[in-house]
Amino acid sequence: AYTPAYTLTNGQQFSVGGYYTNGDGGGGLFKYDSTSVATTNTGTIFAITSYAGRVIRIPGTPFYRPEWFGAKPGTTNFDSAPAIAACIVQATLNGAGTELGNGVYYISQDIGALVTPSLTYYETAPRVRGVAPGAYVGGVETAFGTTIQRTSETPMFTWAGTDSQIRWGTVFDNVAFHGGRYTNSMVRMRHTKDHFWNNTSFSFSSGAAIEGLNWWDSTLSGAAFSFTGATNGSIGSIHLVNTNYFYPVVLASYVACNNLTFENIRAEPANVFLYMDGTGGSVPINKIAVR
Numbered sequence: 001a002y003t004p005a006y007t008l009t010n011g012q013q014f015s016v017g018g019y020y021t022n023g024d025g026g027g028g029l030f031k032y033d034s035t036s037v038a039t040t041n042t043g044t045i046f047a048i049t050s051y052a053g054r055v056i057r058i059p060g061t062p063f064y065r066p067e068w069f070g071a072k073p074g075t076t077n078f079d080s081a082p083a084i085a086a087c088i089v090q091a092t093l094n095g096a097g098t099e100l101g102n103g104v105y106y107i108s109q110d111i112g113a114l115v116t117p118s119l120t121y122y123e124t125a126p127r128v129r130g131v132a133p134g135a136y137v138g139g140v141e142t143a144f145g146t147t148i149q150r151t152s153e154t155p156m157f158t159w160a161g162t163d164s165q166i167r168w169g170t171v172f173d174n175v176a177f178h179g180g181r182y183t184n185s186m187v188r189m190r191h192t193k194d195h196f197w198n199n200t201s202f203s204f205s206s207g208a209a210i211e212g213l214n215w216w217d218s219t220l221s222g223a224a225f226s227f228t229g230a231t232n233g234s235i236g237s238i239h240l241v242n243t244n245y246f247y248p249v250v251l252a253s254y255v256a257c258n259n260l261t262f263e264n265i266r267a268e269p270a271n272v273f274l275y276m277d278g279t280g281g282s283v284p285i286n287k288i289a290v291r
Contacts, residue, residue, distance in 0.1 A: 011032065043070070069086040085114035
């Protein structure tokens with residue numbers, strides 16, 4: 001609960017300097033509503049110690065910030081995944097987007113898995129944007145921007161529906177995913193469609209950047225892949241097919257992957273990009289464009 005530093009009156013607006021400390025990006029303008037019984041969350045609606053009602057954030061922008069929900073970019077031993085996920089949920093439910101700032105957000109949980117229980121299958125697509133993607137060459141950050149970096153084996157972003165219920169897509173712009181040396185794929189698209197990821201970069205040294213299963217009607221444009229491991233290895237790029245090869249994008253043909261476009265792709269090494277597994281049987285992979 002929020003503990004005010006002074007007496008509040010109904011309708012009063014006031015500013016808070018930060019989430020943990022002044023200037024950490026989590027502050028902003030708030031309003032006290034003495035009659036509100038709105039469901040509280042960790043960033044925009046708070047209960048108040050010794051008061052009825054709620055303190056409600058006045059966003060003042062069409063993009064919410066993870067720092068509002070407690071993210072700590074640049075702090076290596078802090079898991080910002082719950083804060084990023086909470087931000088995406090609240091922004092999406094309120095018709096807004098999520099904006100990540102300039103810096104590295106370290107995570108040890110799957111952001112997508114934290115988000116999906118709170119959104120319906122046909123919810124408006126979450127929109128996430130960064131300032132500019134951090135650029136990685138040989139595993140070394142060469143250009144600073146917005147980066148999500150994992151610190152555990154957990155996939156970074158899983159967006160999954162079911163065989164009978166397709167989950168609609170997401171929009172990502174100007175975000176870098178830094179995966180490190182973990183066996184699980186960084187991003188998983190399963191039983192889903194209508195994703196538009198623009199100017200995103202992926203850096204990793206084992207596993208796969210993206211795993212697609214029953215993934216439809218999506219565009220990945222302006223992507224850069226930096227792979228720092230060997231092109232062959234003892235660990236399969238995805239657990240389901242165990243191909244014993246590392247590739248940025250792995251599509252498993254036993255579940256349909258259709259109408260996917262990869263535009264303006266830059267990959268390191270240049271001859272390693274896409275693997276399409278044919279071990280699963282009769283369901284084809286169709287209409288895959290790499291430009």
